[in-house]
Amino acid sequence: GGHVPALKTPKGTRDHSPAHVVLRDRLLAAVVACFKRHGAAAIDTPVLELREMLIGRYGEGAKLIYELQDQGGELLALRYDLTVPFARYLAMNKITNMKRYHVAKVYRRDNPATTRGRYREFYQCDFDIAGQFDPMIPDAECLKIVHEILSDLQLGDFLIRVRSDHRQILNGVFAVCGIPESKFITTCSTVDKLDKMPWEEVRSEMVGEKGLSPEAADRIGEYVQLHGGLDLIERLLQDPKLSQNKLAKEGLGDMKLLFEYLTLFGITEKVSFDLSLARGLDYYTGVIYEAVLLQQENDHVDEPVSVGSVAGGGRYDGLVGMFDPKGRKVPCVGVSIGIERIFSILEQRVAVSGEKVRTTETQVLVATPHKHLITARLKLISELWDAGIKAEMMYKKDPKLLKQLQYCEDTGIPLAAIVGEQELTDGVVKLRDVATREEVDIPREKLVDEIRRRLEP
Amino acid sequence: GGHVPALKTPKGTRDHSPAHVVLRDRLLAAVVACFKRHGAAAIDTPVLELREMLIGRYGEGAKLIYELQDQGGELLALRYDLTVPFARYLAMNKITNMKRYHVAKVYRRDNPATTRGRYREFYQCDFDIAGQFDPMIPDAECLKIVHEILSDLQLGDFLIRVRSDHRQILNGVFAVCGIPESKFITTCSTVDKLDKMPWEEVRSEMVGEKGLSPEAADRIGEYVQLHGGLDLIERLLQDPKLSQNKLAKEGLGDMKLLFEYLTLFGITEKVSFDLSLARGLDYYTGVIYEAVLLQQENDHVDEPVSVGSVAGGGRYDGLVGMFDPKGRKVPCVGVSIGIERIFSILEQRVAVSGEKVRTTETQVLVATPHKHLITARLKLISELWDAGIKAEMMYKKDPKLLKQLQYCEDTGIPLAAIVGEQELTDGVVKLRDVATREEVDIPREKLVDEIRRRLEP
Structure with missing residues (x-):
């Protein structure tokens, strides 16, 4: 008051x-x-x-x-x-x-x-x-x-x-x-x-x-x-x-x-x-x-x-x-x-x-395709941060995949790292190129290197 | 007053x-x-x-x-x-x-x-x-x-x-x-x-x-x-x-x-x-x-x-x-x-x-070995600046070579580019490694590339 x-x-x-x-x-x-x-x-x-x-x-x-x-x-x-x-x-x-x-x-x-x-x-x-x-x-x-x-x-x-x-x-x-x-x-x-x-x-x-x-x-x-x-x-x-x-x-x-x-x-x-x-x-x-x-x-x-x-x-x-x-x-x-x-x-x-000035430098959005995966997102994003990758995730427990991808487009994030139940089981992460919409499964232990490779100038 | x-x-x-x-x-x-x-x-x-x-x-x-x-x-x-x-x-x-x-x-x-x-x-x-x-x-x-x-x-x-x-x-x-x-x-x-x-x-x-x-x-x-x-x-x-x-x-x-x-x-x-x-x-x-x-x-x-x-x-x-x-x-x-x-x-x-913190990033000191060469120094340093090289020179018309080299040691400048009458005649610059004191004549037109090569991390 x-x-x-x-x-x-x-x-x-x-x-x-x-x-x-x-x-x-x-x-x-x-x-x-x-x-x-x-x-x-x-x-x-x-x-x-x-x-x-x-x-x-x-x-x-x-x-x-x-x-x-x-x-x-x-x-x-x-x-x-x-x-x-x-x-x-x-x-x-x-x-x-x-x-x-x-x-x-x-x-x-x-x-x-x-x-x-x-x-x-x-x-x-x-x-x-x-x-x-x-x-x-x-x-x-x-x-x-x-x-x-x-x-x-x-x-x-x-x-x-x-x-x-x-x-x-x-x-x-x-x-x-x-x-x-x-x-x-x-x-x-x-x-x-x-x-x-x-x-x-x-x-x-x-x-x-x-x-x-x-x-x-x-x-x-x-x-x-x-x-x-x-x-x-x-x-x-x-x-x-x-x-x-x-x-x-x-x-x-x-x-x-x-x-x-x-x-x-x-x-x-x-x-x-x-x-x-x-x-x-x-x-x-x-x-x-x-x-x-x-x-x-x-x-x-x-x-x-x-x-x-x-x-x-x-x-x-x-x-x-x-x-x-x-x-x-x-x-x-x-x-x-x-x-x-x-x-x-x-x-x-x-x-x-008409240049769109990016105000953040985020390289990867860590996303999940369905509910109850907040734990998987937090674990993955933590790995990326610790490897020096600039990463974000949405702060909702269960955000819709579409909203997450829209966020990438709005803020210019070039890559999305998607983990669902299947990816967790297979030990992979689906890496999506936001511009081309192309998705590839990357073994979890090779993810950081692959992200670095993709973002090389 | x-x-x-x-x-x-x-x-x-x-x-x-x-x-x-x-x-x-x-x-x-x-x-x-x-x-x-x-x-x-x-x-x-x-x-x-x-x-x-x-x-x-x-x-x-x-x-x-x-x-x-x-x-x-x-x-x-x-x-x-x-x-x-x-x-x-x-x-x-x-x-x-x-x-x-x-x-x-x-x-x-x-x-x-x-x-x-x-x-x-x-x-x-x-x-x-x-x-x-x-x-x-x-x-x-x-x-x-x-x-x-x-x-x-x-x-x-x-x-x-x-x-x-x-x-x-x-x-x-x-x-x-x-x-x-x-x-x-x-x-x-x-x-x-x-x-x-x-x-x-x-x-x-x-x-x-x-x-x-x-x-x-x-x-x-x-x-x-x-x-x-x-x-x-x-x-x-x-x-x-x-x-x-x-x-x-x-x-x-x-x-x-x-x-x-x-x-x-x-x-x-x-x-x-x-x-x-x-x-x-x-x-x-x-x-x-x-x-x-x-x-x-x-x-x-x-x-x-x-x-x-x-x-x-x-x-x-x-x-x-x-x-x-x-x-x-x-x-x-x-x-x-x-x-x-x-x-x-x-x-x-x-x-x-005991780390000596360098307070400048100068890569090259442009120096002259004897008098009446201010013109040569100004011309050379201008070329270096225009090529994006970080360069300094002493602001005296006729500084002693020893003073110029001492300045490099005091401020951590790794290279000295020296032009005397002989170098001007030969179209070269004497490039000196301040730490090793090694000097090599470099053709003027190759100087910028050579400096860049030497300073590569």
Whole structure:
């Protein structure tokens, strides 16, 4: 008796049905396989972190952090991403060199858009390289990983947009465009909006709200709308104005090195140097990137259109030092795969294809053709389990044979092992191929081998 | 700059290092393999549940529930177990028949005893069978699963203690011992303490606090201290007093059926019918069980890990109905494997054995013998990744060969693929077996096949 609660999950969260979990595990297995191929070790950190560990790391994101009630002096919060906990882990264990992956759920009180795969509880799949290394080698590997994963999953055409640190190229651009240094930060945040609004609007914000001259805005526009590959980087390095600026020259030099490495990896075709790329998190310090899926060609669109970010990451050389009592820095670069959006796409594809996803792996149903044989079923199924065969039986004492065979068809069980009085007397089991309905008597002691033989891939 | 937070994880939680995760994943894989062998499908539910979903389900446990701050009208809590979310899932989706497993973390603000594997964030591995079936068939399978898992993991000797519903056998015992029905519940809670205190103390609580006569207490003592197998159940069924009691007779009849099924499964040797077994949760309604590891006789470990219960479960026929607006019941029985305690044991065993747990799966280190060959390394490693080979390289432009080979030895990488100027000219790669130090030149186009051949199990 008593109060019956409203039957739902918290806002922005969901249950995952068996068919969901099977698809999700397939997807996660592909991602983890790639991380392992690149030599990463796994770590796991608690879902709960001390609140003060997260505060001040996420800029605007701070208001999306789930906080717990104070229940004994500790102020706790649910992790917002896997990057800050990784930095905390490195600092806490004084690790200066590590390649790790972490696949786990994170929590954000965002406005859910569940149809587009945006939830308040969602998986992140992170790969990061921590340590003091030569420039751009780990950074290039992160981009290779994004390329491998998106190719492996056959998600269609994609583009990885790359940009260097704001403080380098973009500030260099501002300098050569004659923007006073006091306006670099505010101009930068306007440029970041190029992701979401056309240049004309960004330009009028620069002139109207930020007080830039129309000429300065136009000069900026010439640079920030550029995107391309090694050619573009070389051209900018030759730019008479930009090449005079130390910061810009350094930043472009880094980009050139990165693209040379990406050329060796054979992936430059899908990577675009893009000055307008913006990423919201506060902790990035160097290369930043984001992968977007492009609309398919047969969608009758002249130019491919981005359908949303499915991976992102960058360099964050300052984060670990923020946790270290002595401020010791550990340079890091990483990538996070946006599994939920990819999952939405794969789920849709399965739905369209009509593929029936099996949610169990049962190989054999142990069945009986008539009454009073529960004992025979229990004995046989126990033998199969002990031999490592995946087996089920119906939990009724005397189920009808037809119902048992129907259960095989409904759940995709390929074989039925049938024992009746006659089979018990003869010391055999009738092995039925559910698809062909063919039945053969197998001597009991050879049953396990025969099942294994039939199920060989 | 700014405030550096205290470097720790919340009380009772911990990070899992790569070596931890490798061992844990091995353990979880064994448990999941057993669940799949028994035909279960996986589900996943959110870590967050509406607070009212959990309140009133856990008796004394209620005060251990983590509650979140009210941040927009929803009162949320972290899940306390996987059973209540499963019942909520069944009711919400109107599922009346399901065999599912769920491996995930749960949260309890318990007093941590981390040396004994008790944490505030810990894994549970649950297998449950929901549906209206013939008596004791699913219940027996749950016990078979516990037996299989504890045997597979080679944890040493163990015992599964089983008891039927309080309202049946134990209330029957009370009745034949002359206890008034008004005192059944309070007497029952005293009997539950037999798990933690000797009979003499339980007896004096019965007489002193609960007001039973010494004779009645002694009569109860004769029953509740009994434990055994089918023999004991048969003997109790013949007990002139107990056999006259309808409830006790029904309860013993159920136990008899259960033990007959367990005999067919060949596992009665490790199962004990035990009237004194107590389990703390409110929702159990039928068979209850708990598996304990038994101390090894020749246990020469310096600091033996103190372990108690490593698995537990039972029947809870009323829980789903509590969530259903119309009170529709779905009978359920399940088992939860206490993975953290088992993990402590396995971890200690690995430590004692001196086994070096590899935390990565890298098969090949791509190395160069002298300077200015970063290009060659990047090109070769890219080829290996694209062929699905697990490969690493050092992130320095010009690492010393000795350092590269040392890295292989430190991390257990079995092969090194070395390219120098000579190898580039000859179109070969020097493949080095790290263990034997043997080196062979392999034509570049045959390298992938040769690596695969060498690494075949």
